[in-house]
Amino acid sequence: MYCQFSTNEDKESKKLIHLDMNYEDLTVVNNVQAHNFELTVNGKKSFIDYKQKGNKVYLIHTEVPKEQEGQGIAAALVAKTFQYIEENGLKIVPLCTYVAHYLKRHPEWNKIVTA
Template sequence: MESPKEYSNGEITVVWKQQLCEHSGNCVRGLPEVFRAKVRPWIEVRKAGSDEIVEQIKKCPSGALSYYYNKNKMEDHLKLVNNEEKSRFELEVDGHIAFIDYKIKDRKIYLIHTEVPAELGGKGIGNAIVLKTLHYIKDNGYSLVPLCPFVAAYIKRHPEWEAIVA
């Protein structure tokens, strides 16, 4: 019996038991950016939000897919810095700085550009800095103008944040 394969985006880990998989077409049709029939590895968990992936996994009729939430997520330990001098929010990870450039006008924060160094790619740092920045905006009573495509895509995947969009 083949051992299960695990795929993580930092927040959740998807567990796939190939020997039980009978209905992979359901996943491919339901969330094709994550479940890719002709690509290996066939599960790419960084292509959608965790909530979307969990909803698709719950539809698995064979039990081949399951998930669990990761404890001690790295982003929980990262501190967002508002570097006012450079007009950007920053996260320092392993000696590298990810950032989001911004402008503030009339109690609105315009998020212009997000950048994550290549050394931090694939670790969920882009999502972490956006989430921490959105919390900052909400907690400080600003409204958001998401000019950055990465931030706009994050909000589209997490519509609960639309309430702070100007």
């Protein structure tokens, strides 16, 4: 299983939006029943779909509402999910291409990656 993320042609305007947004005060929610880590921004839910086996969390798919793409929400969601996973003594298996891409830009999180 994998996920895909898209880029928009209008990257410059999206960078400006990203610089103005602050997601530090938002909390990621582990929706165990839906197997989602969720982050709600302006009433719209973004999520990472996952499966868990023991202490391994398989991150399968990241999704942000179309109208909120390019605002840094996916990156905030992944970072907050990684913090949750680390705080709970879990490890990740990154199956989602966006999560794998995030890990390349943030190798400090490789400490929670397992096979």
